[in-house]
Amino acid sequence: MARPDRYWLRGLMLTLGVYVLVSVAVTDTYGLFFFVMLAALAFSVTLFYWLFPGSHFTTIALANFLSIYACLFTFFVETNFDTASDWAIRISFVLPVASYIAAVSLRRQEINRLVRHEADSRVRYEPRLFLWLLPVFAVGLATFILPHRDYQPATISAFLLLSMGLIAVLVAVVSRDVTAFLLETGLLFEEFFDQAVALLAPTLAFFTYYTFVVVVFGCFYRIIDSVIPGPHFMVVGVVREITFLESMYFSIITLSTVGYGDLVPASQLVRAVASLQIVIGVWLIIFGFSEVLRYARERDWRDQRRHGRH
Structure with missing residues (x-):
């Protein structure tokens, strides 16, 4: 049944x-x-x-x-x-x-x-x-x-x-x-x-890689701010050391190229790392969408062949 x-x-x-x-x-x-x-x-x-x-x-x-x-x-x-x-x-x-x-x-x-x-x-x-x-x-x-x-x-x-x-x-x-x-x-x-x-499988794969980039760069920001003498970040107009959650937040808004302005880089090193992350983010979006579309075309082609045999 x-x-x-x-x-x-x-x-x-x-x-x-x-x-x-x-x-x-x-x-x-x-x-x-x-x-x-x-x-x-x-x-x-x-x-x-x-x-x-x-x-x-x-x-x-x-x-x-x-x-x-x-x-x-x-x-x-x-x-x-x-x-x-x-x-x-x-x-x-x-x-x-x-x-x-x-x-x-x-x-x-x-x-x-x-x-x-x-x-x-x-x-x-x-x-x-x-x-x-x-x-x-x-x-x-x-x-x-x-x-x-x-x-x-x-x-x-x-x-x-x-x-x-x-x-x-x-x-x-x-x-x-x-x-x-x-x-x-x-x-x-x-x-x-x-x-x-x-498209659930390729979408989850894209999301996994996206979060991987967010976490890696977020950890970089946190380590840079903790280890290398600063200042490196300005939070709501105040120069101070950022927390781990703030580093993750900054990584997300940088990768998405939103840039709210509440948390901004204050050193050339962080600006360089953020610029690299933006470039990777643009490449990730282009590559991710192309792979999802390729997967969709291949799936449609397989479905057409399968129906053609029947």
Whole structure:
């Protein structure tokens, strides 16, 4: 008996974790709005998977899309409707989500055919995938014209409900195209996860070599600072001896060529060693990516030969 495919479930749990993270960051506290956001996600994803049980990665795309919606809604409210009442904000958040779920429930069979014919949908719906966003953005941009400071909180709340209600109507009308967009994103998710699993071995090899360079140069920095008379480093504007953890931190930001400026070399010797590490880091990235791509091409070639024999 074949084991059930639980790979999509791991991706879904990761997405739910991201959504919880977004919810906590958006709401600041575990108040009512936090649970409203989580309830909207749980209900939407559960109902969507019940309606379209064969679209695992499309369900993951829906969860990610709701996370993006939560971020945009927060920007929308804090920018234009910061004086709106709490109840208006909660209802406004739920309106487009509930409208979409209701629309796809009513058009279940029509959209189910879209989900089941993934290959055809990618050709047929690709030019229209983002057209449905235009009226939604138009409504959002129109709210910036309102003289918000001239209205009372009750009026601002009414404007917020009206704006999100209009967006909810638009989302319901274009629910088929929204689902096509989610389908495309779900297919990309699936391809990404398949490629990630296939390239796991060379990626881990690259990461191992990367950490090897970080550790070796980090130890060099620590030894130079401890053995050779300095000063060699300046930490937040103060010349002093660095700790082992600070040497590892400096090695990481040097290899990644970030250079935050909180920890900088103060001697020509350290500058020379850091320059060498940067050159090695650039070479490592170029070599690592080329090897990963070569591994991917060889794997595809072996798969093609294997399928050709069958």
